[in-house]
Amino acid sequence: MKTFLLRLATAVVILLPSLSEAQTILTRIVSSSDGNQVKTDFTREDLAALPQTTVVTENDYVDTKATFTGLLVRDLFEEGSIKPDSNLVLTALNDYAVTIPASDVLDYDVILATTMDGKEMSVREKGPVWIIYPMSDHEKLRDASYNDRLIWQLSSVELK
Template sequence: MTITMTINGIFSFSRALFLAAIVATQGAAGTADDSSTPVLEVTGDQVSDQSFSLSVQDLRNIAVQNIVTSTIWTQGVHEFSGVPLYSLLQHLEVTGTTIQAIALNDYAVAIPISDARPGGPIVAFAIDGQPIPRREKGPLWIIYPFDQSPEYRTETIYSRSIWQLNRLNIVE
């Protein structure tokens, strides 16, 4: 009888640990499904003397553009939805020469402000109509219209397509 209770106790404890692990990883593996939670911080000396914390809904309210393209990181052609980088910077009245784009893991890339032009990259928050999960390069991913022109299919442009984006720092 004691052995049975101990085994049942072990199974109960193991089950509790398993459930706790699932709950704990939901934040790390989840999506940006709460559109009011801030997902992007924009800072820098060139950002109207303040910083901004923006949610997916804030980004949607600025503008939404779709880019249908293939990428070197995904299979097939997908529709990415997001705010055009150009519109985002205009909305925030950003001046400067370089965008330092930073990911959740602190990986950073430098993007010239000149890339932020009409028809250029978007800060994508959805792929094929669904929020981008962190495990799938979300919640935000800078996407260029790769299939639109050979100028967007270079190592330099690919290196600027940062995923798990959560910060933009604008520098002179």
């Protein structure tokens, strides 16, 4: 029994520092003027500390209107860095990727949702980050092509 407790205590001491470190849930990627990529990692806490926007909407993946809260995608980047003719490449944890026109995030309040109906979303619940368009507010966004842009388990956003 003493051996077991000693091993358990040793494992806790070894693992404790890694458990306290904040985990990256999203990476922003921007190409610099010299052609290199500049990556910035965000934890859930980092994203929550930025201005939040709430979108109440329906989509093909929720049963009823849901309330989503998160950072506006356009606010993830420096003001003026997103041009209407640019694209954003959104990549999920499983490497599934979608390219959307940057005009979407300039014209609509597209958010990086981290909560749905007031609860943080886990990977199992399409989190920790889910791209949400305000579909109920704009008839045009109800088109099926916009549902294809609702990428969940988002891990990176790259400005191209």
